Amino acid sequence: MRSRLSAPTALLFLLSIICLLNTAARAADDTYNDEDEYEEHARVLRVSLLKGEVSLKRAGEDEWEDARLNAPLVEGDVLATGRDARLEIQADARNFVRVGPDSVIRVVTLRDEGIALSLSEGTATFRLAHFDKAKEYFELDAPGTTVAAERVGQYRVDVGGDGAVRVTVRGDGRARIYSQNAGFVLRNDRTARLAPDGSGESDWEFMAAAGFDEWDSWNDEREHYLAERLKFEGRERYYDSDVYGAEELDAYGDWVYTKDYGYIWRPQTTVVNVYNDWAPYRYGSWVWCAPYGWTWVADEPWGWAPYHYGRWVYYNNDWCWAPRGYGYRYRRARWRPALVAFVTLDFGRDRQVCWYPLTYGQRDPRGRFWSRGYDRLSPLGGRDLEHLRRQNPHLLRAVSTVPAREFGGRTLRARPAAGDLAARALTSDPVRGQLPIARGDSLRGVPRVGAGPAGERTTGANGRDTLTINRPTPVMPPRAIADRPTGAATRTPGAPLEGELRRTRVFNNREPRAPSTPDASAGAGSQGSGPGGGDVGTSTGAVERPRSYGTPTTSPRGDSARPARVRPTSPDVPAEPAPGGSPTGDDAVSPKRRERNNGGGNDDGPSTVNRPRYEPRIRPRDEEGGGNSAPPARREAPPSYNPEPSAPRESPAPRREAPEPRHESPRSEPRPEPRHEQPRQESPRSEPQQEAPRHESPRQEAPHQAAPRQEAPRHSDSDAPRAKGRPDNR
DSSP: OOOOOOHHHHHHHHHHHHHHHHHHHHHHHHHHHTOOOSSSSOEEEEEEEEEEEEEEEEEOOOOOOOOOOOEEOTOEEEEETTTTTTTEOOSSSSSSEEESSSEEEEEEEEEETTEEEEEEEEEEEEEEOOOTTTTEEEEEEEBBBEEESSEEEEEEEETTSOOOOEEOOOOOOOEEEEEESSSEEEOEEEEEEEEEEEESEEEEEEEEEEOOOOOHHHHHHHHHHHHHHOOOOTTTGGGGGTTOOOGGGGGGGGEETTTTTTEEEEEEEHTTSSTTTTTTTHHHHEEETTTTEEEESSSSSOOGGGTTTSSSEETTTEEEEETTTSSSSOOOOOOOSEEEEEEEEEETTTEEEEEEOOOTTTTTTTSSOOOOOTTOOOOOOOOOOOHHHHHHHHHHHHEEEGGGGGGTTTTOOOEOOOOHHHHHHSSSOOSSSSSSSEESSTTTTTTOOOOOTTTTTEOOSSSEEEEEEOOOOOBOOOSSOOOOBBBSSSTTTTTTSHHHHIIIIIIISSOOOOOHHHHHHHHHHHHTTTTGGTTTTTOOOSSSOOOTTTTTOOOOSSOHHHHOOOOOOOTTSSSOOOSSSSGGGGGOOOOOHHHHHSSSOOSSSSSSSGGGGGTTTTTHHHHTTTTHHHHHHHHHHOOOOOOOOOOOOSHHHHHHHHTTTHHHOOOOOOOOOGGGGGHHHHTTTTTTTTTTHHHHHHHEEEEEEEOTTTTTTGTOOHHHHHHHHHHHHH
């Protein structure tokens, strides 16, 4: 008997399948989120303003073309301005580079780590309103000169026809300037001029910044215009921080919050109605830009961010731009040449190239993770034509097409695709990767194809059908461009030049000294181990100075001699007798006596630091002085060789016991008695201190021969003051 599922059971089963599919989709999203969707990550600049004649030569190309508004610039591109021309390049949301007439500027380095430009002639001003030197760098090369910005500000560089360079800093800026033989810091409202003298050498001239000329006034007006029109604050709620160019959209449309897409930007009706049958990616042209390939350059003045980030969605009968409307998780909002799907079709006699904007949930066919089953153009990735006509008729109207022979022309006239062609384009698989269309000659990254008439199908090196189109007619630059080298040194693309220049021009190929922390320097200086109470090891100088062994702070072994002597006072100062009694032990030895005991050498050397512990001349003097009484010598405190004059010792015996094992262990001779050393300290300034023991020894033994008061300090604390005070009372 066949059993049937009840309605609740069937519904539960269907919900389980849907949940399983959603889980698989999320797992796919997680997998895709672990690695980047695209292979090309080259940074680009934007031509945000263009007046007059401006020519562009792409990286690796030999021919020039006309520059256009919203054109992308990559590493290696060169721009030349004509007479009365002006050019503005946008680096990100807050930083701009403006180029004056009769100028040539080249993009040398364009990476996430920083930007380096080259100005071989003319005038350029770069305005940095958001800049952190610790995270990125911004450098500009001129003939024999490199300018490295230190902080936000406005920097102007002028290059004359003779190669003279003038750098001016304004807007509270600060820059490091390097030339062939110099390196210095140029501060705000200052100007530095480098004029070659014809002999290969040149000197810098410094002066206060001059008043505004016509170029400075135009830059100032442009800054005020952007500050009033562009909205920079609070943009993170609309789009990611990596997106730039969207700050100017407020002047052309409105931001609206939606539940499905978040914040979207809807262009005003008056903005799009100036174009007949307007749709995204319809009014503009396709240009070749390595390494991305075919790139969309829009005719709309606002057409930068909406055509290179996010997705276009159809909301309330209007096309709107959703900066975060990808429909899946992504690691970073990267700049893309165009977020469209290409389809090539044979329609009638012509080969047609069709494209349409990627909408919510669609993967980019140029990326790594596109698949037909994962394409969410329609539910569950299906391609039902009737469903498109009923639910998404706007997609049919958004398909643009052009004959293949006209693709890539400067005067592209795209038109809406007819109903049948649009339906075929939407239901066909898009082109994966690069569009197989090449220009009539060989290009970098594009396989060379057979030379045939425009629009002829040939087979490329990759085995795919490739279309050959006519290349746009090249243009000539506004004037002859001289190939003049720039920079204070040869620059390696992709790396900053300031580090090398600072080491060679400022520090003479030596590494700069690492700055010491204030806590460490303050703590060291408080010890007073150096001259004047400072620390001997405190780092001074811009670089590490080579050490000389002849200096008093070093020794042949490479260590510091004076700091190694752990002595409270200098040995050159005579030790004073302890108040209240005569000194004992090493306190009674004069400096000249100590010098003779050390062999007559300089006491500053490290080899004599440990020698006073065992003075060989003490034993003969003990024998001559009659110090052969073993019991009294053993009860006396051993001599201490601490040259510092100490306070009155109330009980000297316990302090003298510490060094006793060190002196008594190697020999059994009796210790020297203090009576031999006492008379020398009564007149420390007299020269014949060697003869003092022979004159004063009777005075020490006569009054104390019967009473053992000299040995009393070891057994009686009350007799110690009388024994020590007797020589001073005489």
